[in-house]
C-alpha cells in the first residue's frame with residue numbers, strides 16, 4: 001500500500017496518519033479519493049473518515065463537524081454566522097457543503113481572522129470576516145433581524161492560541177500572564193487582573209469559573225505574593241496553585257488558568273448577551289448551534305434553549321397569560337451531543353465538547 005501526501009492545499013500536518021494500536025492499524029484519511037484508494041487498504045486496517053479531522057489545520061482541529069453540518073443543514077442555502085471563526089474549519093465545511101451558503105465569520109482575535117481569511121479566500125464573496133465580539137455581531141455585521149439561516153458558536157479558544165506561549169493562555173513555564181483574545185489591543189491582561197483585583201473578587205473567579213474548593217485560600221496566596229512582587233509569568237500563578245493544592249496536577253492548573261481566562265475576556269457576559277441577540281437575528285426555521293467546553297456555559301445555553309422553547313413564561317399564579325404566549329422555537333437536542341469515541345481518540349480536545357441545537361419557529 002502506498003501512503004503519501006495528497007495533492008492540493010495542506011490542511012493539517014498529519015493529513016493522514018498511521019496509528020498502530022493493539023496490532024490494528026488506523027489511518028486518518030482526509031479525503032479517501034484524493035489520498036489513496038480505499039481498495040488498497042488491508043481489511044485489518046481501521047479507516048477513519050471523520051469530517052472534523054478533514055477540516056482540521058495546523059491552526060486548529062474543529063470538533064463535531066458532521067454534527068454541526070447535520071443541524072445547520074447548509075444545503076438550504078442562505079447566510080450563516082460563525083461567531084467563533086478561529087482557524088475557519090467549521091466555516092469552510094459550511095461553505096463546502098453548499099454553493100448557496102454564505103458565511104459571516106466573527107472573531108475577537110485579529111490573528112484568527114487573518115488566518116481564516118487566507119484560508120477561505122477562494123470562496124470569494126461567499127465569505128466575509130468581521131473582527132469583534134460575537135455579542136456585538138448583529139451591529140458589527142449590520143444584520144437585519146430574522147436574516148440568518150444559522151448561527152454557530154464554538155466557544156473557548158483555539159489550539160493555536162494555547163500553542164503560542166506569547167499569547168499567555170498556557171501554563172507552560174515562562175509564558176507571560178496575558179490571555180487577551182484581542183491580543184495587545186485587548187483590555188486588561190491576566191497579570192493586570194491578578195495584580196489589581198481585590199481578594200474577594202479573585203476568590204469568586206476561582207470558585208465560579210474554576211470550581212476550586214480552596215478558592216479563598218488561593219486568592220489569599222496571590223494577594224500575599226503580589227505584595228512582595230507582581231505576578232508576571234505563568235510560573236507565578238502555577239506556584240500559587242502549588243502552595244494551595246499539594247501535588248497539583250496539570251488538570252488543576254488548566255482549570256485555574258481557564259478560570260482566569262474566562263474572567264479576563266468576560267466570556268460569560270459575552271455569551272449571556274449574544275444568545276438572545278443572535279436568536280433574534282435568525283430567520284424562521286434558522287438553527288442555533290452552540291458547542292461549549294465549560295459547564296457554566298453549557299448550562300447557560302441549555303437554560304436559554306429551554307426557556308425559548310416554552311409556550312408561557314409568565315410567573316406562576318397569574319390568572320391570565322401576559323407573556324409572549326407562544327414558544328419561540330424548539331430544542332433539537334434533548335441532551336447535549338458528545339463527540340464520538342473515534343473523534344475523541346484522535347482529538348482529545350473533543351472530549352469535553354457539548355453541542356446543543358435549537359430551531360426558531
Ligand SMILES: C[S@@+](CC[C@H](N)C(=O)[O-])C[C@H]1O[C@@H](n2cnc3c(N)ncnc32)[C@H](O)[C@@H]1O
Pocket residue numbers: 060061062083084085086087088089090091106107108109112132133134135154155156157158181270
Ligand atoms: C474553539 S475556537 C473556534 C474554532 C473554529 N470553530 C474552527 O473551526 O477553527 C474559538 C474561537 O472563538 C474566538 N472567540 C471566543 N470568544 C469570542 C467572542 N466572544 N467573540 C468573538 N470571538 C470569540 C476565539 O478567539 C477563538 O478563535
